[in-house]
Ligand SMILES: O=C(O)CCC(=O)C(=O)O
């Protein structure tokens with residue numbers, strides 16, 4: 009009963025605690041709102057483009073069955089989207105960067121004036137065509153919402169029909185047909201609206217703004233495909249609705265293949281793995297302790313034997329030395345972002361490599377961290393994704409330490425229940441794969457380093473975040489691996505005595521989210537140590553030589569990696 013209570017309290021805070029910056033922002037906003045003289049209209053969101061703000065609130069209202077209220081927002085979203093496309097297009101005609109011109113093959117790269125003009129025009133058209141994609145991509149996202157404009161029109165005609173605006177419903181349905189003349193759903197809806205309306209209304213046609221948009225876009229596509237066929241230029245059509253007749257026969261086959269390639273999903277699948285996961289485990293000297301069935305779920309596993317006790321010792325020492333290096337520069341550990349009753353120290357691979365270069369931790373430890381993370385990746389891929397490569401997207405050595413004298417009557421968790429790649433809503437059991445969640449995470453791994461602490465077991469719950477379905481006791485060399493979605497809500501019981509250290513690793517199928525810092529750290533550790541060795545003693549205590557894990561604002565100036573860039577601070581949790 010008590011555990012359930014803990015979980016309920018913790019679940020309520022999951023969202024905010026998992027997003028500390030968000031929380032900070034909210035607190036600041038609340039403070040400003042209370043200040044005298046500040047009025048609600050003083051707040052303006054300068055970050056979210058207006059079409060997204062309108063789109064999101066329109067969808068939200070639709071979700072609440074408020075079609076009447078949603079309509080003005082949906083209409084605004086469409087108009088703002090079109091305006092956004094226009095302003096993007098206007099930017100396509102500016103002066104060209106010289107370098108770009110040289111890089112581009114095909115028309116314009118050689119030859120005379122006509123070729124140069126053609127080349128320039130083609131680049132303008134290519135750029136204009138990309139504007140829809142740009143508009144359809146949320147800030148911070150890598151991929152556009154597919155078919156952004158037609159899908160807005162579909163929502164519009166349905167919402168208009170719901171509130172009885174049949175003419176407007178028809179205009180919007182007819183506009184969908186401009187993109188997809190054969191769209192059965194739109195045709196059916198149109199027939200239905202027509203019969204409800206009674207006699208035909210003369211002059212009822214698709215929306216003018218959409219008509220203009222489609223005609224212009226088709227004109228551009230025609231030219232771009234022509235150039236592709238006859239001048240050898242490239243064109244990646246961003247739209248799925250381009251009529252087949254526009255695409256020259258000779259290019260169709262190739263384009264169909266390209267269209268199917270969603271960059272996110274389609275790394276070429278590896279040839280059938282040569283070794284079965286069982287062989288990989290055997291090779292690594294690892295045993296499968298619990299599979300998904302034994303853990304009461306899907307896509308979860310407990311593997312043992314990934315580390316020797318000596319290796320655990322080296323990694324624990326690494327965490328300790330790194331924390332002490334931080335403490336020496338005036339940074340004395342901080343409270344966990346998840347609970348006020350524990351300290352929390354996190355070490356990234358790059359930070360470990362930098363500390364090793366600075367002589368604050370052992371190079372052996374930093375190297376082992378890299379090696380072990382690769383070991384986990386190999387095993388996770390072999391076990392869960394043998395035909396599709398997994399990449400590490402983030403590696404974090406995390407220790408949680410119980411704060412003495414603050415453990416009585418503790419009601420909270422060391423880590424509230426959450427899923428790793430989506431925002432869990434315990435009320436509905438749904439998990440929203442959208443920011444602020446790290447949506448590109450596909451598999452999670454926790455490699456434990458010790459068991460000499462009290463509490464701190466990992467547990468999996470049902471999507472309600474309350475009912476515990478499985479528990480795992482950490483121990484040296486034990487890996488818990490699982491898919492990062494809503495099927496695996498998990499949390500950590502309070503650590504009530506001692507210090508619990510684990511290597512948390514997240515894997516992704518998306519190559520563009522591969523952990524860059526891993527490679528940087530590897531390079532840093534491979535370089536022969538030169539200047540770093542001189543004068544270590546006298547400079548050890550000066551802040552400028554101690555790349556310690558402070559919060560960003562307190563980072564000492566002058567700590568740079570070998571490329572001369574200041575090290576980045578990663579705070580993914
Ligand atoms: O340390 C653990 O066992 C779990 C941590 C976790 O779930 C996370 O960092 O997302």
Ligand SMILES: [Fe+2]
Pocket residue numbers: 426427428452498
């Ligand atoms: Fe997690």
